[in-house]
Amino acid sequence: MPTTRSGTAIEAVNLGKTYGRGEKAVRALNGVSFAVPTGVVFGLLGPNGAGKSTAVRILSTLSKPDSGTATVAGFDVRRDPARARRAIGYVSQKPAFDPMATGRENLVLSGRVYGLSRRDARERARELLTRFGLGDAADRLAGKWSGGMQRKLDVAMGLVHRPRVLFLDEPTTGLDPEARAGLWAEIDRLAADDGLTVLLTTHYLEEADRLAARLVIVDAGRVVAEGSPEQLKNELHGDSVQVELAAGDAGDARHRARHAVGAVPGVADVTVDGGVLRARVGNGAAALPGVLAALDAAGVVPTAITMARPSLDDVYLRHAGRAFREADRTEGVLV
Numbered sequence: 137m138p139t140t141r142s143g144t145a146i147e148a149v150n151l152g153k154t155y156g157r158g159e160k161a162v163r164a165l166n167g168v169s170f171a172v173p174t175g176v177v178f179g180l181l182g183p184n185g186a187g188k189s190t191a192v193r194i195l196s197t198l199s200k201p202d203s204g205t206a207t208v209a210g211f212d213v214r215r216d217p218a219r220a221r222r223a224i225g226y227v228s229q230k231p232a233f234d235p236m237a238t239g240r241e242n243l244v245l246s247g248r249v250y251g252l253s254r255r256d257a258r259e260r261a262r263e264l265l266t267r268f269g270l271g272d273a274a275d276r277l278a279g280k281w282s283g284g285m286q287r288k289l290d291v292a293m294g295l296v297h298r299p300r301v302l303f304l305d306e307p308t309t310g311l312d313p314e315a316r317a318g319l320w321a322e323i324d325r326l327a328a329d330d331g332l333t334v335l336l337t338t339h340y341l342e343e344a345d346r347l348a349a350r351l352v353i354v355d356a357g358r359v360v361a362e363g364s365p366e367q368l369k370n371e372l373h374g375d376s377v378q379v380e381l382a383a384g385d386a387g388d389a390r391h392r393a394r395h396a397v398g399a400v401p402g403v404a405d406v407t408v409d410g411g412v413l414r415a416r417v418g419n420g421a422a423a424l425p426g427v428l429a430a431l432d433a434a435g436v437v438p439t440a441i442t443m444a445r446p447s448l449d450d451v452y453l454r455h456a457g458r459a460f461r462e463a464d465r466t467e468g469v470l471v
């Protein structure tokens with residue numbers, strides 16, 4: 137297999153993409169670069185509208201960038217899209233299976249679309265149904281399956297032609313926690329057992345933390361941080377303090393709390409979002425009395441205080457300058 141650099145399965149260099157024109161133009165990607173090592177789960181993490189799907193659509197040859205270059209499995213996605221396409225599997229946010237066909241029929245049809253003989257397509261369908269634990273339901277209509285099983289079927293359909301790189305766009309959106317955990321285990325196995333390179337987009341911080349060996353955080357069309365989840369969290373020294381404010385505390389009390397805690401020596405990055413105040417401190421235990429005294433002086437009574445090692449939430453806040461949940465509610469960057 138051709139490679140751009142030894143051990144690199146995906147390389148994006150300076151990708152740019154703007155939708156629309158004039159006043160309504162939206163810059164979805166603004167010079168995005170990253171490299172994905174072969175055989176790992178790589179996370180593209182960002183809030184709604186950050187540009188994740190746009191990046192994946194370009195890398196999987198479904199859309200063209202306005203600027204920049206990208207290679208997947210060693211093939212340039214613009215100059216050699218047909219060969220790039222054969223090397224990749226793409227599982228979109230939207231279901232791809234036919235609900236009126238059985239799981240097996242869906243997989244066989246997918247195999248035929250990819251040019252497998254009828255016999256090979258049947259054999260591959262059998263393999264994948266077993267692999268994903270879908271054997272028992274194989275001959276029932278896919279439309280009647282549970283959400284978790286349907287998602288697994290979508291992933292299996294993306295693997296029918298044995299791609300080397302698999303793109304999963306928001307694979308667990310809409311799944312309940314149990315189905316999500318089931319799919320996480322499958323995604324883990326794809327890289328660990330099958331040596332597949334998986335590029336996963338998600339707006340769940342926890343999902344990226346749990347699955348990705350490496351990740352980039354994308355915000356408003358730019359990469360704001362890159363590394364392994366551990367590395368990124370370790371770069372933030374100290375602890376994260378979370379103060380839950382009483383439900384009745386209105387904007388004024390929240391503002392006072394934010395101001396008071398921000399003035400405590402050693403406290404940084406104070407945000408208040410949805411009744412929760414977050415801050416970073418050098419040493420949580422040492423800073424706690426000062427934080428409590430400041431809240432008391434401001435007339436704010438917290439309902440709970442927790443201290444924890446930094447999370448990807450804190451990483452995002454540090455690099456994007458706003459809380460992830462806040463960013464997830466807003467969308468789009470007008471040019």
Ligand SMILES: Nc1ncnc2c1ncn2[C@@H]1O[C@H](COP(=O)(O)OP(=O)(O)OP(=O)(O)O)[C@@H](O)[C@H]1O
Binds near residue numbers: 164183186189467
């Ligand atoms: N076809 C399109 N036409 C116009 N604007 C678009 C189009 N596709 C995406 N956008 C805009 O480009 C920006 C990036 O969208 P994109 O779907 O890539 O983000 P995302 O990070 O995948 O978000 P989500 O998690 O909501 O899918 C958003 O502001 C979106 O509204």
